[in-house]
Amino acid sequence: MKYYLLALWMWSGIHLANAQQAAVKVLTRAQENRILVRWGVDQPLEWQRANNSGFILKRITIKRNDQLLASPEKKQLVRLPIKPEPVESWMNLVQQDHYAAIIAQAIYGESFEVEDTGEQSEVSRIVNMVDEMHQRHSFGLFAADMSFQGSIKAGWGYIDTEVVKGEEYIYQVAVANDASIASGAGIAGLNDFEPLPEVVDFMALPDDRKVMFSWGIIPYxxxxxxxxxxxxxxxxxxxxxxxxxxxxxNDKTGNASTAMYFADTLSNNDQKYQYRIYGISAFGERGAISKPISTQGVASVSTPPRIHDYEFKTDGSVLLFWEYPKDAEAEIQSFEVAVAAKDQGDYKIVGKQLTVSKREFSYSKLEASNYFKVYAVGENNQKIASQSVLVQPIDSVPPAIPQGFKGQIDSLGVVQLSWKANAESDLLGYRIIRGQDKDEDFIELYDKAYPQTHFTDTLSLKLSNKKVYYRIAAEDFRHNISDFSEVLIIDKPDVIPPSAPVFSNYELANSAVQLEWINSTSDDLNLTVIKRRKKEDVNWETIASFTDLTTVFWDRKVEKNQVYEYLVMARDEANLWSNPNNSQITIAVFDWSAVEVIKDLQALVDREKRVISLFWRSVAKGETIAKIEIYKNKKGEAPTLWKVIHAGQNALNDVDLDINTEYQYYFVPTLHSNTPAKAISLTVQY
Structure with missing residues (x-):
């Protein structure tokens, strides 16, 4: 058996396929002298199993003469489980009731197919995509909503005629021999009978060759x-x-609505029609028929107006002009004028119910950009719009300079800028510029007008500049730009250590070490420290610190014959210290007491031979002289190296002389041990 469904698919009120446990759902309906009972299983697989097992129907009487019974009376209404009747017994019913045919197909059909006949085709296509078992289940229960006789034949319904007024009953339905499917129950009594109501808010909205109907469904x-x-x-x-x-x-998909809508197509707009509506209960009962409403189609407005010109008036308003064919005025009731700030924006009606003979309209509340449309309005508020026309009043005045410009920066270099919004109605946005130096050219941070009043910028903290500079200006829709604000200066967080100072020279003298260094070049330098340790030690000792630009220090607290390491470091205002790697020096400090190794330096002048003979005596004890450097100068002139002699020589002649000249000689010995040796000098008149 195969049946072609021409209906919209739905879930009836008893379909709860998302329940965790399958259950029997029960509906009851009291009529004047009988009670109708319907039931169904809310999940597909269990629904099929229950059809095979059958249902047990029990009635429990809980009231008599409108009084609760102390001991409710239980009765099984049908001795054997209620099952679908054999397929052969359905033939007469399915010839008369196509919903019964759907039920029979759902239960007995070898396959279940729903074909698209064009009506509600989108929903039908969705149905064709679902599992066949879900189709059998959902369409079977849907058809049961439409055919109570089909429900009875399927074993899903029962008519109880052995009922008495004043009594109230609980109808309990369970699947035979299957406790995994929860039983269900419904309550009813003849006292509950009420006639099915009339749909009272049935309304029609006519259109061109069609009518849209609506009615409220909450009361029903x-x-x-x-x-x-x-x-x-x-x-x-x-x-x-x-x-x-x-x-x-919508009610069956979880998107509950308060009203329903349905459209009827008309062959023409001239014929008057009467419409009425009635509801159908889940037991297939027809409700009371509503009062008829009369309506007919209304011709659509087909001719749009055309705005052909506008002019500005001396008071700042604009006067719009449009065209509309005289012979098309019969189609419309009035004109409307609407304006928007953007062509695709929301248009606001600023002129309504303008007579069909009117062809101009004045408007004064102009913005920087104004898009106008004129609507021709027909019966039933049908509208057709003209093409939009842009009207822009002349504007060469820039906005005000933005106020309240401020900013802050975090430790990662993220800058948050903010300012007060300008009050101009035609404001397009703001221009934001930044400079790394207040005297350099600023760069724009956003390639067009920025629309908000806060901006986030990100800086590299590795760059050497300590400050960053910002300015903003306002721009309107005519691209008039205000003057830029005062410069906002933001101090960058200091994460760059100061440049390292380096030792440039040292000198050993008088059992002390003189250190010279080149200071850090950082402009926020606030401290320079000198540290010292013996070469074999680990920890440094601070021996001097300077807050000025001192570059020389004498270390007089050294021990003789020791090797020292010195470290110079700089600190900036952010308490960052310079890198120590290239700021160290190693100095060996020995006993530098000069040893006397030359004595009795004398001179013999022979003017006839034009010579000065120099004599001396070596007296080094435990030391050997490596060499002697002799410096010579005329008195008043700088000494220059004259001779270098070696050990063992104790006399020397000078023949490079001028008469009547006073000469000075300096003997500077050097010992093999590098121990300091005393120099000696002699002045000779020639």
């Missing part, structure tokens, strides 16, 4: 599962406008 939740709309041309002979009932699919 739990009463109607679908609706049917009927149409007549004579007010008497009504026929349905759809082949299948109209269902609220």
């Amino acid at each position: 939740k739990g009463i109607y599962s679908s609706y049917m709309i009927e149409r007549a041309t004579d007010g008497r002979n009504f026929t349905a406008i759809s082949k299948t009932p109209i269902v609220d699919i």
Whole structure:
């Protein structure tokens, strides 16, 4: 058996396929002298299993004569489990009731296929993509909403006629021999009977060759599962406008709505129609029919206005002019004028209900950019718009300079800038510029007008500049730019140590060490320290510190015959210290007491032979002379090296002489041990 469904797929009120445990869901409906009961299993696989096992239906009487019973009376209404009737017994019913045919196909069909016939095709395509078992389950239960007789034949419904007014019953339904599917229950009594209500807020909105219907569904939740709309041309002979009932699919997908909508297509706009609606309960009952409403199609507005000119008036307003064919005025009721700041923006109506003969409109609240449209308005508020026209008043006045410009920087170099928003209505944004030096050219940080009042900039803290400089200006839609603000100066966090000082020279004299160094070149230098340690030691000792630019220090607290290491370091205002790697020097300090090794230096002058003979005596004890450097000068002149002699020589002649000249001689000995030796001098008149 195969059936082609022409309906919209839905989940009925008893479909709870997302429940964790499968369960039987029960609905009851009290009529005047009987009670209708329907049930179904809310998950597909368990639904199929329950159809095979059958259902046990019990009735528990809890009230009699409108009084609660002390001992409720339980009765199994059907002796054997209720199962679907054999397929052969369905033939007469399916010929008359196509929903019953759907139920039979869902239960017995070898395959279950729903074909797209064009009506609600998108939903049908979705249905065709789901699993076949889900199709059988969902369409079977949907069809049961439409056909109570089909539900009874499927073993999903029961009519209880052995009921009494004043009594109230609990109907309990369980799957036979299957405790894994939770049982369900519903409560009803004849006292609960109420006629099905009329849909009272049925409304029609006519359009060109169609009508859109709407009606509220909140009052009918739990009463109607679908609706049917009927149409007549004579007010008497009504026929349905759809082949299948109209269902609220949103309610079944979790997107609950408060109203439903349905459209009917008309062949023309001249024929008047009468429409009415009624609801259909989950037991297939038709509700009360609504009062008919009359409507007909309304012609659409097909001719748009055309704005052809505008002019500025002396008071700053603009006067718009548009064209509209005289013979098309019969289609419309009025004109409207709308304006927006952007062509694709939200248009605001600024002129409404302008007569169909009007062709101009004055507007004074102009912005920097104004996009105007003129609408032709027809019956039922149908509208068609003209092309937009841009109107820009002349503006050469720049915005004010932004105020409240401030900023702060964090330890990572991220700068947060902010300022007060300008008040101009035509403000486009702000221009932000930055300089690494206040006297250099600033660069723009954003390639167009920046629209906000806070900006984030990121700086490299490795660059040597200590400060960064910012300015901002405001720009309007006409690209008039204000003067730039005063310079905002932000101090960068100091993460760069000062440049290292280096030793440039040293001197050993009088059992002391003279140190000379070149200071750090950092402009925020605030301390220079000298440290010392013996070569075999690990820890440094600070022996001097300077807050000025001193570059010389005498270390007079050294021990003789020791090797010392010296370190010079600089500190800046951020308490960062220079790198010590290239700021060390090693100095050996020995006993530098000069040893007397030359005595009795004398001179013999022979003017006839034009010679001065020099004599001396070597008296070194435990030391050997390596060489003697002899310096000579005329008195008043600088001495120069004259001779270098070696050990063992004790006399020397000078023949390079001028008469009547006083000469000075300096003997500077050098010992093999490098021990300091005393120099000796002699002055001779020639």
